[in-house]
Amino acid sequence: MEVFLGIDLGTTTTLIGRAIEGEKAISVKVLPIKQKDGRGNEKELTYLPSVAYLPPAGELLVGLEAQNRGPEEDASRYIRAVKRQMGRRLLLPVVNLEPYKVSAAYLAHALKEGRYQLPLADPVFTVTVPASFTTNQRADTLLALREACAEINLRYPEENEGELFISEPVAAMLAFLNQEFEKPAAVRRLDLSKPSRVVVYDIGGGTLDLTIVYVEPRTTPVRGLEDIDIHVDAIGYYNPFGGEDLDLELAKALYQRLLEQFPELHDLQLTPEQRLGVRLQLMNVAKSIKEELSEQMGEKDDDLRFLDEGEEEAVYFSKEIRILNQLYALEGEITETEYREIIHDLLNNSSRKSLTTSLQDLLKKTKFSPDRLDGLLVVGGAARLPLIQERLRNFWGNERIWVFQPPDHAIVTGAAIYSYLRRRSPGFVLEEPAADAYYVRLKEKFDLILPANAKDKKGEKKRYELDSEASRLLLQIFAGEEAEAGEPIESIYPSLIHQGGTTINLGQTYPAGTPVWVQMRYAGEPGTDDHSKVPWIYVWVGKEQGEPLFHRRYSDFVQEAQNG
């Protein structure tokens, strides 16, 4: 029996859901995940906290146990928000683990739970990634998935590797549309018999992901998701901004309070690891205050009657912060007004680290305005925060703004639905453009080598020349935005970020002016068994035809540091 699972591999939480056929729509249940709490108990939560802790002697712990033990025992060995580190060429400090290995541990725990609850089933699973994840980040997620499957002895579906992902906003859109099908046509928020264009605003713990999704009926009448075509019109830039940033701002404020309470702390000399430990403990306190404040703000109408005029309810906090093996009691109160002030910049400023800047940028880039769109769908864990909803309502300016309920279940629900659809509705196709365009560094400028929305998933085979007599060739790739039609390529230069590259041994010395052809495309050569949809790069020197002198999967290629 096939079971259809979706996994939302989030920055702060990992969720797993199962899809089954429902009466009017697909029904999804978010599965409880059993986990130790580090205090001798076993608990079931609907999520696994995406945190890990590697005790000095022992195995990597994940979830609730890590969350409860890590910050207290040794915060420098506690790992959070690892999703933000995916695709980066680094070892996590102190624990010396690559980020994908930690993600693999979260995935393995979630998948294991799925297997445990459905022991006889043949799981079909989908994992979510931000739409704006670059190739490197996606490649790292695949590595994590591969490792997780190996760990729990689950067959890794090599042949479907390219379908294992769904971008988070698209998953959210599937979940939203699925909810719509549960309702009578008359009360639906979108008229599914007509094309619609919706911005999906997904704000999780660590990533703000924006996508403009275009949905249109494939047939009429539209009976279900399988009768709908979903296209991604545009993707916002990768923006590591989310609930964690709110926590960071609050943690800074808490830190000031701690210093006020214990002025002697000013003089303490801490190592970088110890400083990180203090920061993580403060962020944990900040997170619980945020959650409590959110609850309180959500229940404001009920609570108002218990407060005198001018009085404001506050969240009381009390937590011991361990610094150099001494405990310092951090306690106090924070009101909603104070909290608003603390996170004011994140709500309102014009840098990329704010709630509306990337939305504004996406609208500007696509030349849409809220009035010309059919709605704004808000999802993601951080969307639970009433302040965020309030800010977005103000920005959007009309009533067509919908917060999925519960907002942190939208993505896992959509992922499970996608697992179901790709098996049960073979005609159902999702095509998403890549998040970034890729550029090759020429001596004097950059040149677009693979557009985000490349036709047939292939970049043009570009002809260049060697600038000097050479037996080796320096090939370096950058990723960034794509120039608007009519705009010079230089307009996107500030968006370019170096991805990596290599020095190719040419095998012989070629004179200056020797032609070199470079191509980047999404599929490996036929017969290479590469179904990952990670692009490959090919280089021909001297002659355009025949075997390329160099070809390599891009994600492997960029992992080669120039000198490393």
Added chain:
Amino acid sequence: MDKVFDPSELELADSRGDPGRVVEIQKLIQEFLGANRQRQQGIRAQLLEQGAWALPGLLNATYVWMNQLEDAQSQKLLSSLMADLASDNPAAVDLLFRDGILEAPFSIPRSISRRALDEINWVPDEANSIKLIQAIDKSGELYHTQTVLDLYALLLKRGASQDFSNALTKCKKWARNRWDTSGDLLALLVKQFPERAEQALSQVFLAVRDFYSDEDVADMLLSRLRPIPPVWLEEGVLLKVSLTVLRQMTSSRHTTVEYLWINAARDYKQKKSNSWPTIMKEASEAVQKSQMETLYRYWFRALADVAEIAYIQQLARADDGSWGINAILQLIFQERRNRLAKQALQDLKEEYPSRYDRASSLYAEITGGTGKGREGTQQDTGIGQLTDSAE
């Protein structure tokens, strides 16, 4: 405790952690490069306010804007900014070393990061030295000599003898290949290991013994050494190097050695004019004692070059042997272009006709021969970059 919210090793692992910030900083650097001084100061202050958080963006900006960073002034502005951003944060310094040096594929960004590390007096620890050595060891396979030179510039700071030997071997190899960067590496070696200057100079000069009459090779090796440290004349380093080298030359000549004396005299006289008369006298005595005729000629040539014609004349008068003859010989070489030399020669001809005749014969013998012409030096062209196709 006051740095709890400074970026850590994790945030500063590379430039990809927070692309939003990278993009914003790159825009600022773009503006910075085209701004007037006042605006540049404003942008600088804005970046300094961000502290080490701005460093990943700044590093990536050197990759993106490197074509606008070819002049030394712009490089200096950015390196000083990087140094200020990184100086208080070990993770930032590590990033500068890793992304700015070890993993930097382009020479301009690397050079900017190297300057920044120099500014904060960074010296590699054991672990970083190993990384540098590994990168240098791979150099034969992959890198342009400029890359290796940058790596050595940092590695040699720790002053380890093994690094000196390793770099000296590389320097000799590059010099034999007539690569320009050999002069840079030689300069680095004598700067970081002044007590081993004699060894470095001798061995590298001997490595290019086949090009003994090539002025380009001499320029290649000496131009980066200038100004020649006065101590080399004062403590006899030049003499020791010259004797070691010339004694192993079958031709008993080496233009690089000759030019070293000339440059040393020029630089000394210019930098320490007060001590020059004394050092000139001491050096003359030492050279005379060496009993090496080639060295006599090089020294007299150096003296002529710094307009010490009267002193040469004085030495010519004082000695009837090879020393005095070579002093006259130098005046013969100078007579066409130097009025004072012509007059001095005239006087000597009258005072010591036989010495003059011996010098004249020597002159005819020397100028009758044919020397090797210039062959030029070259840059290591082993690694190419892509450029626009002409088609």
